[in-house]
Amino acid sequence: MFHAILQISLLCVSISMLGLVYRVIKGPSAPDRVVALDAMGINLIAIIALVSMLLNTPAYLDAILLLGILSFIGTVAFSKFLEKGEIIENDRDL
Amino acid sequence: MKTNDIILQTVAKLASLVILLFSIYIFFGGHYSPGGGFVGGLLASGAIVLLLLAYDLKTVAAILPIDYKLLIAAGLLIAVLTGAGALLFDAPFMTHTFSYFDVPLLGHTALHTAVLFDLGVYLVVVGVTMTIIQTIGESE
Numbered sequence: 001m002f003h004a005i006l007q008i009s010l011l012c013v014s015i016s017m018l019g020l021v022y023r024v025i026k027g028p029s030a031p032d033r034v035v036a037l038d039a040m041g042i043n044l045i046a047i048i049a050l051v052s053m054l055l056n057t058p059a060y061l062d063a064i065l066l067l068g069i070l071s072f073i074g075t076v077a078f079s080k081f082l083e084k085g086e087i088i089e090n091d092r093d094l
Numbered sequence: 095m096k097t098n099d100i101i102l103q104t105v106a107k108l109a110s111l112v113i114l115l116f117s118i119y120i121f122f123g124g125h126y127s128p129g130g131g132f133v134g135g136l137l138a139s140g141a142i143v144l145l146l147l148a149y150d151l152k153t154v155a156a157i158l159p160i161d162y163k164l165l166i167a168a169g170l171l172i173a174v175l176t177g178a179g180a181l182l183f184d185a186p187f188m189t190h191t192f193s194y195f196d197v198p199l200l201g202h203t204a205l206h207t208a209v210l211f212d213l214g215v216y217l218v219v220v221g222v223t224m225t226i227i228q229t230i231g232e233s234e
Contacts, residue, residue, distance in 0.1 A: 059127070059128055062120060062127070062128055062129060063128075065116060066133070066137070069109075069113055069116070069137070069140060070140070072109070073140055073143060073144055073147070076102065076144070076147050076148075077143075077147055080147055083097065084097070087147065087231070088146050088147065088150070088151060088227070088230075088231035089150040089151065090150060090151050090152065090231070090232065091150055091151070091152050092149065092150040092153075
């Protein structure tokens with residue numbers, strides 16, 4: 001029973017990932033693609049959590065936190081590039 | 095035009111501290127759980143990169159006055175010295191040993207010399223990553 005529930009939720013998350021892939025490919029502007037990639041990172045976290053429950057191991061829990069941090073830093077870097085044109089400034093008071 | 099990114103700066107201050115704590119946790123948990131010096135070093139440089147994104151190169155250099163090339167050299171020196179330390183006890187190069195100690199706060203703990211080698215890996219990874227990012231960020 002529990003196994004079937006986990007597999008059904010994996011299927012649902014995979015379908016939502018497919019919708020986000022459509023948005024990444026089709027998205028008319030760059031911010032659309034950035035937001036879709038950020039949401040894909042969150043969905044990947046959900047998939048890792050479901051798989052770690054299916055395999056009955058706590059070994060993937062560090063990867064969940066790691067992926068959250070990486071997707072946050074990546075989104076911040078991309079949005080700063082879109083806003084200012086450069087990611088790391090030399091001196092922001094100039 | 096001056097942009098006002100106070101939300102990003104406040105979040106970066108708090109989040110970089112959490113990321114640094116997580117990197118130290120992964121570094122010390124590497125012997126018994128997934129992780130170790132490499133992932134811990136990458137996470138620590140990720141925290142510094144988040145500060146670099148929220149502020150700029152000059153401010154971060156004032157917060158953390160570290161020459162990252164010296165960090166690479168220190169990490170390599172620690173790794174080689176832990177390997178060569180085995181030679182003093184008539185054992186082959188890179189022989190590691192461990193023993194149990196009663197540490198004041200932590201209680202009965204196993205201390206292993208492999209953690210010193212891992213510390214060298216950690217310092218080299220932080221130094222290499224930050225040197226690459228700083229060199230690319232500085233060039234106009």
